Amino acid sequence: MKLVTAIIKPFKLDDVKTALEGLDIQGMTVSEASGFGRQRGHTEVYRGAEYTVELVPKVRIEIVVEDDRAGDVIGAIVDAAQTGKIGDGKVWSSPVDEVVRVRTGERGAEAL
């Protein structure tokens, strides 16, 4: 199994969610994140004092899928989240050793 993690622009969350539902994905975890990549932060001015806000708000999506589906999921996320402008985010996958469904105790692909 793979853990697919995506960091995307917050306003793209709905599009990504819709795309993933189309792939029959059973669940996902969404959290607010902040950070920076090539898109640095922005400037805010309060009573003449300029602050550089280095961390940009992003949304992090985490999905665990079977190995052979990871490619489709990553592709769907990239398609849905892409604006072509700097700051669109990143998607990566990593191996997962074990998954357990808490309610039933099922393990592995059964638990997804």
Place this chain on the structure above:
Amino acid sequence: MDSGVTAWLLTSSALVFLMIPGLAFFYGGMNRSKSVLNMLMMVIGALFIVGILWALYGYSMAYGSSAGYFVGSFTDYFGLEAALAPPAEGDAFPVMVDVVFQAMFACLTVGLIAGALADRMKFGAWIIFAAIWASLVYFPVAHWVWGGGWIGQLNIGGAEVIDFAGGTAVHINAGAAALAVCIILGKRLGWPKTPMRPHNLTMVMLGAGLLWFGWFGFNAGSAYAADNTAAIAATNTLVATCGAGIAWLVVEKLRDGKATSLGAASGIVAGLVAITPACANVTPLGAILIGIIAGAVCAWAVTIKYKLGYDDSFDVVGIHLVGGIVGTLALGFLASDLAAEGGQNGLLYGGSINLLIVQIIAAAGVLVYSFILAGIIALVLKSTMGIREDEEDEVGGIDLAEHAETAYELGDSGGGGVFAGVGHTARAKEVE
């Protein structure tokens, strides 16, 4: 007794009172989220203590019979028993109306100082400072200006000081004290390198709106009548403030690139401060001009602290001290007997320079006295009980350290915890 006047002054008292929570929210929104409660508590705490002192001896010191033009008698109205009697024949309103109306000014003025001291002052030290500063500075200075003291008596070649509603006694007074105390207290940890962005700008705008609303009572109520003068003061309180708001935003647009909501709220307060001494003595056009000057000057003045290195957190100096000076001195040019019948004229209306001179003397007198006394009080408290919050508590948030509270609970995964009992039981269990 004139029930119309009495009704208007009682109404104005309530209006001015609303400025106190308004001020608390104006400042509180500019705090970081970990210290907003402490700011609200500083303003409300000052209200508690000064309200009581006003009844004990504050009104007496401000409005009792004058001792050497410096301070009113401590005993004339001690405990306000002498103010209980119904008004004498011919008096427009009872003495107690004056007591309650001016009480609001005293409570508000002390609260103004808190804006310079965000995030880092021990709460107990602040309350004691508020009590001493009110007693040694505000009550005497109110006497100087309105109670028969030297500023009210000053007369140079027929020119007398104009401070209709408190440019000197309230704003220069509080601003000068704020400067002294914030220097002695020291900067917030990390200031100015660490961004300390306002945590809730909607709260700032709401506070500014409440201040503006209450200010109609502050200025128009200071007419001590429900008449033409009150109406002129109210009109000027509207238009000067609009001018200041626009001027502040224009400065921001030109200097920083954008007009900000914090700038609009700040412009509102700058305009209100500047028109306070002048509201009954200038024409509406003069008021607009004063507002524009105050908005532009204060928008610049709030940046001085970065050059000089004092952490006047929410710009009590840049807005109240500077705005108070702008309004007080502007009268030397723009005072007009078109507004105040039989009143004095400033230079632009054919008056003599003497008016400007007495205005400068009054502003400087209050500024120097308040700055020095506030500095001495803060130094004494610093060397005895200590005034600065511990470093660890300041970083962790003064709300939690001083008040054992968190302003915003934003979800149930935030802290968890269990009910541990009431009062001592809870603390005892914690020790176990």
